[in-house]
Amino acid sequence: xxxxxxxxxxxxxxxxxxxxxxxxxxxxxxxxxxxxxxxxxxxxxxxxxxxxxxxxxxxxxxxxxxxxxxxxxxxxxxxxxxxxxxxxxxxxxxxxxxxxxxxxxxxxxxxxxxxxxxxxxxxxxxxxxxxxxxxxxxxxxxxxxxxxxxxxxxxxxxxxxxxxxxxxxxxxxxxxxxxxxxxxxxxxxxxx
Amino acid sequence: xxxxxxxxxxxxxxxxxxxxxxxxxxxxxxxxxxxxxxxxxxxxxxxxxxxxxxxxxxxxxxxxxxxxxxxxxxxxxxxxxxxxxxxxxxxxxxxxxxxxxxxxxxxxxxxxxxxxxxxxxxxxxxxxxxxxxxxxxxxxxxxxxxxxxxxxxxxx
Numbered sequence: 545x546x547x548x549x550x551x552x553x554x555x556x557x558x559x560x561x562x563x564x565x566x567x568x569x570x571x572x573x574x575x576x577x578x579x580x581x582x583x584x585x586x587x588x589x590x591x592x593x594x595x596x597x598x599x600x601x602x603x604x605x606x607x608x609x610x611x612x613x614x615x616x617x618x619x620x621x622x623x624x625x626x627x628x629x630x631x632x633x634x635x636x637x638x639x640x641x642x643x644x645x646x647x648x649x650x651x652x653x654x655x656x657x658x659x660x661x662x663x664x665x666x667x668x669x670x671x672x673x674x675x676x677x678x679x680x681x682x683x684x685x686x687x688x689x690x691x692x693x694x695x696x697x698x699x700x701x702x703x704x705x706x707x708x709x710x711x712x713x714x715x716x717x718x719x720x721x722x723x724x725x726x727x728x729x730x731x732x733x734x735x736x
Numbered sequence: 737x738x739x740x741x742x743x744x745x746x747x748x749x750x751x752x753x754x755x756x757x758x759x760x761x762x763x764x765x766x767x768x769x770x771x772x773x774x775x776x777x778x779x780x781x782x783x784x785x786x787x788x789x790x791x792x793x794x795x796x797x798x799x800x801x802x803x804x805x806x807x808x809x810x811x812x813x814x815x816x817x818x819x820x821x822x823x824x825x826x827x828x829x830x831x832x833x834x835x836x837x838x839x840x841x842x843x844x845x846x847x848x849x850x851x852x853x854x855x856x857x858x859x860x861x862x863x864x865x866x867x868x869x870x871x872x873x874x875x876x877x878x879x880x881x882x883x884x885x886x887x888x889x890x891x892x
Contacts, residue, residue, distance in 0.1 A: 546885070548878045552871065559867050566860055577852070709848075720860060722853035 566720075569624075573717025576622025581723075586619040589710060589727070596706055596733045600692060607689055612658060612679040618712070619672040626667040627715040631677050634659045635732075638705040639690060640697035654707065655688045704735035738808075746806025753801040757828060758794035762787065765837070782836050789835040793828035800824055810886045812879045819872035826865045833858050 545553075580586050591614070599609040612635060620626045635658035641651055660683045667673040690696050696703055713724035769783050800821040807814035832838045838854040879886065 546882065548882070552874065552878070555867075555871055555874075559864060559871065562864050562867070563861075566857075566864060570857055581850070715856075717857075720854070720857035722856060724851045724853075725848065726850075727848040 569717050570720055572623045573721050576624060577716060577721055577723060579621050580619075581725075583621065586621055587712070587725075588617045590615045590617075591730065591732055594732050598704075598735055607686070607692065609681050610657075610684050611681055612677075614677045615674070616677065617672055617674045618667060620667045620669050622669060622716065624717050625669055626673075627719060629664045629667055629673070629714045630661055630712070631664065631675075632659070632661040632709075632711040632713070633677060633679065634709040634711075635679070636707040636709075637689070638707060639695070639703060640700045641690070641695055642697050653690070655690060656685065657688050658684050702734040702736070705731065706733045706735075708732050742806045742808065746802040746804075749805035750798050750802040754794070754798040757797045758791055761790045761794065765790070786835040786837045789831035790828075790837070793824065793831045796824050797821060797828050808890070810879055810890075812876065812883070815872060815875040815879050819869065819876060822865060822868050822872055826862055826869075829858055829861055829865065 594612070594614045596612050597610065598607065600606070601608055612633075614633065616631070618626070618629070634656055636654045637657045638652060638654045641653045658679050660679050662677050664673065664675050708730050709726065709728045710730065711724055711726045713722070715722050765783070765786055800817055804814055804817040804821050807817060833855055838858055839851065840854075841849055841851045843849045
């Protein structure tokens with residue numbers, strides 16, 4: 545065999561090895577994703593212990609402070625590390641708008657008051673990551689808040705309701721699989 | 737006799753490529769689209785796109801396989817068709833990406849949705865194909881430089 549063909553054969557073996565490795569990682573990654581997603585216990589969003597603090601000045605009805613925290617955990621039951629694990633939370637405030645046009649014109653509105661993504665890094669294989677998502681006062685979209693004096697119908701019961709969309713996103717199998725799970729319209733509290 | 741053998745070899749490999757690049761993906765996606773109640777977010781237009789590009793590039797790859805495998809061993813013709821085939825193979829893999837087949841979204845009623853994105857995996861496979869392109873270019877150069885030697889060996 546000519547020397548050039550021997551060199552070519554070696555490169556071909558290397559490419560074959562590379563292809564087999566990538567395919568093996570893809571298959572194992574797919575299996576891992578199924579293992580993680582098929583067991584609900586691997587994802588725990590603890591809405592019972594979610595805290596939403598809304599401080600409204602009783603005399604001026606101005607929102608002075610607002611923050612939100614949500615504990616959650618995720619178990620990596622697969623073969624690879626979970627990478628670039630992110631949680632995005634969108635909070636919506638549901639209220640009845642006072643239109644001032646007489647009876648029957650009030651309508652229910654939802655405004656987005658928080659849209660924050662927090663990156664929690666990597667979760668090594670076989671471990672459970674316990675995290676707390678925190679939305680500080682500065683993260684909230686204060687300009688979206690309705691005016692408590694002129695917009696919110698306080699006679700409705702309850703006057704304010706809070707809904708959330710959760711999006712968990714992560715990379716798997718050395719970044720070859722990107723997974724995102726979105727849970728929409730979960731009621732997380734009301735005020736007062 | 738050698739020519740007939742090469743032609744036969746070309747037809748056999750065309751068949752193999754057609755099965756792997758057209759028939760299997762087509763059956764797979766047809767089955768997925770036909771399952772009642774499977775909460776996939778693909779619309780009819782997305783399905784048509786996926787099917788069209790897979791068949792289009794799959795047929796091209798299969799057709800090129802005929803010319804590659806029916807060419808004499810270590811010939812410049814074979815090397816050129818092999819190079820074109822690898823490039824079209826890259827386009828075939830990329831068609832999974834731009835037709836939307838690499839991003840699967842399942843809608844779960846009263847809950848939300850789940851998305852699986854395999855674009856990065858396809859990019860890694862294309863990286864491997866890029867190495868193969870280098871190998872094919874090397875073949876063309878090698879077969880051109882050693883043309884006489886290859887012919888002598890073939891005659892023996």
